[in-house]
Amino acid sequence: MEIILRQTTFSAGRSPIFRCFRNISDIVGSQTNKQISRSYSDVSGQPKSKSEIDNNKSVSGVENKTMSGFGKAFEKFSLLTRKPLDEPDIKFATLLRHSKFMQLGDPQGKVVEGKIIRVVGNDLYIDFGGKFECVCQKPLKNERDYVRGSRVRLRLQRLELSTKFLGATKEITLREADALLVGIVRTPFRT
Amino acid sequence: MEYEAAVKGPLKLKGTANKDIQKKLKKKNKEKNAASLKVDQLADIKESELKEISDPLKFPDYFGVRKLFRIKDLFDARIHYGHKDGTLDPNMKPYIFGSRLGHLIFDLDKTAEMLQDALNFTAHIAYRGGIILFVSHCPQHTLTVENAAKQAGEYAHAREWDFHIFTNSEKVYNGVTRLPDLVILLSTLNPQMQEHTAVKDAAKMCIPTIGIVDSNSNPNLITYPIPGNDDSPAAVQLYCNLFRDAILLGKSKKPVEVY
Numbered sequence: 001m002e003i004i005l006r007q008t009t010f011s012a013g014r015s016p017i018f019r020c021f022r023n024i025s026d027i028v029g030s031q032t033n034k035q036i037s038r039s040y041s042d043v044s045g046q047p048k049s050k051s052e053i054d055n056n057k058s059v060s061g062v063e064n065k066t067m068s069g070f071g072k073a074f075e076k077f078s079l080l081t082r083k084p085l086d087e088p089d090i091k092f093a094t095l096l097r098h099s100k101f102m103q104l105g106d107p108q109g110k111v112v113e114g115k116i117i118r119v120v121g122n123d124l125y126i127d128f129g130g131k132f133e134c135v136c137q138k139p140l141k142n143e144r145d146y147v148r149g150s151r152v153r154l155r156l157q158r159l160e161l162s163t164k165f166l167g168a169t170k171e172i173t174l175r176e177a178d179a180l181l182v183g184i185v186r187t188p189f190r191t
Numbered sequence: 192m193e194y195e196a197a198v199k200g201p202l203k204l205k206g207t208a209n210k211d212i213q214k215k216l217k218k219k220n221k222e223k224n225a226a227s228l229k230v231d232q233l234a235d236i237k238e239s240e241l242k243e244i245s246d247p248l249k250f251p252d253y254f255g256v257r258k259l260f261r262i263k264d265l266f267d268a269r270i271h272y273g274h275k276d277g278t279l280d281p282n283m284k285p286y287i288f289g290s291r292l293g294h295l296i297f298d299l300d301k302t303a304e305m306l307q308d309a310l311n312f313t314a315h316i317a318y319r320g321g322i323i324l325f326v327s328h329c330p331q332h333t334l335t336v337e338n339a340a341k342q343a344g345e346y347a348h349a350r351e352w353d354f355h356i357f358t359n360s361e362k363v364y365n366g367v368t369r370l371p372d373l374v375i376l377l378s379t380l381n382p383q384m385q386e387h388t389a390v391k392d393a394a395k396m397c398i399p400t401i402g403i404v405d406s407n408s409n410p411n412l413i414t415y416p417i418p419g420n421d422d423s424p425a426a427v428q429l430y431c432n433l434f435r436d437a438i439l440l441g442k443s444k445k446p447v448e449v450y
Contacts, residue, residue, distance in 0.1 A: 092299040095266045096288070106292055131272035131294075131423055159294060162275050171277030172384070173407070175422055
């Protein structure tokens with residue numbers, strides 16, 4: 001409840017930080033603005049006393065108990081997307097140990113699912129969650145299924161194409177992964 | 192005392208700051224009903240608030256940049272992925288967590304610390320009205336970098352670098368030019384896998400640099416290197432967002448005329 005009231009007062013333009021975000025929101029769009037405002041509302045938050053909340057309430061004119069329409073929806077969605085900043089930060093070693101990257105092991109021959117992020121002529125640039133994206137040729141069969149946003153199945157060969165050439169001390173990297181296109185999982189066109 | 196104040200809440204908005212003072216006064220008045228004490232308390236509070244406002248350099252994290260990201264955010268943006276063993280620059284060894292079947296992993300604990308320093312520095316530069324230049328030569332990320340600079344109200348150079356921009360600026364621009372006060376490199380390599388000219392030139396012109404150094408880059412000439420992935424679009428997007436937020440945080444506070 002406190003958080004919602006805080007956010008409503010900020011949206012009324014009472015604080016200097018949100019004043020400049022209001023200008024930027026035209027360029028950025030409401031989504032990013034909300035993300036920024038979310039983090040700042042948690043940052044500036046010292047636990048406020050009841051009297052302060054009452055003061056805010058009276059100025060902004062927001063009812064305490066019953067919320068309807070926008071207020072109700074806002075409350076629902078702010079709780080869903082709120083980041084638990086009070087929880088302790090998960091350690092990197094733990095995150096890494098339980099990551100898909102570790103689970104994968106040797107990438108050679110592993111089947112993964114990727115998303116087509118770019119189509120340039122006959123080439124599909126597919127992102128499967130690794131450091132680099134892989135580039136595959138668009139197959140002739142079911143050509144129109146392979147568009148930007150389609151999910152495809154890949155058989156990985158290498159996560160990064162980098163080899164040492166004769167006489168060199170360091171490897172040269174192509175900044176690309178190597179994978180074979182197996183099939184399609186989901187297209188935006190067909191259900 | 193000042194450090195405690197910073198930890199508790201350095202980001203005090205104008206409206207709420209007054210309310211906090213009022214709250215403190217109310218509490219103290221409830222305990223002791225003395226009219227004479229009121230004035231002293233008010234003076235004490237105002238003095239500490241003034242100290243906070245007048246010297247942001249005394250605080251380790253005046254703008255609260257540490258709260259802009261968590262290690263999970265860095266992890267989700269694939270910042271811990273490095274290149275392979277064969278392309279490792281020996282100067283990057285201290286920042287590597289380990290190697291998984293030839294693929295290098297960055298130690299995000301170290302990255303987080305260095306990222307916090309860099310963001311804090313950026314916020315301070317923005318606070319003092321410095322010019323910040325985002326530099327990147329990767330064609331994939333040109334749009335991301337330029338948008339971030341636009342949103343932050345700062346400048347970007349995400350195209351091919353003209354060699355004499357910094358070192359011979361008077362000839363290039365036909366007049367006395369003000370060079371940037373900070374250069375943020377989203378990638379310290381150019382598409383030919385060689386060190387970006389901006390690194391060397393900024394060092395020559397005594398301009399501090401912040402740079403994202405991948406496992407194949409050399410961090411030596413960069414003032415605030417941030418070891419991490421510079422190739423994935425998700426990673427670059429995160430860096431751009433963080434720098435933009437840090438700049439906006441710095442600009443949101445009104446600097447007090449000290450000189």
